[in-house]
Amino acid sequence: MFLFIGVFPRERELAVVRFHCDHCHEEAAQHVIELGSRLWLFFLPLFTFSRTYAVTCEHCGWVTAVSREFARRVADRAHA
Numbered sequence: 001m002f003l004f005i006g007v008f009p010r011e012r013e014l015a016v017v018r019f020h021c022d023h024c025h026e027e028a029a030q031h032v033i034e035l036g037s038r039l040w041l042f043f044l045p046l047f048t049f050s051r052t053y054a055v056t057c058e059h060c061g062w063v064t065a066v067s068r069e070f071a072r073r074v075a076d077r078a079h080a
């Protein structure tokens with residue numbers, strides 16, 4: 001029997017907020033993103049694991065790793 005199983009990277013944008021970038025010191029849009037690996041069985045996504053969170057500056061492209069709590073708090077505030 002043929003079994004198609006795979007793990008692929010997954011990137012999901014949680015929110016876009018404006019604040020001063022630590023790198024370029026400009027106030028610009030900051031993209032809060034969730035990075036992870038997703039397990040696929042045939043053509044169905046099963047679950048995502050190894051999640052990390054980051055903020056990407058739209059002005060300079062600098063990527064800063066942030067905690068899950070920080071990413072969730074900023075995303076909740078942006079959607080409130």
Ligand SMILES: [Zn+2]
Nearest residue numbers: 021024057060
């Ligand atoms: Zn920047």
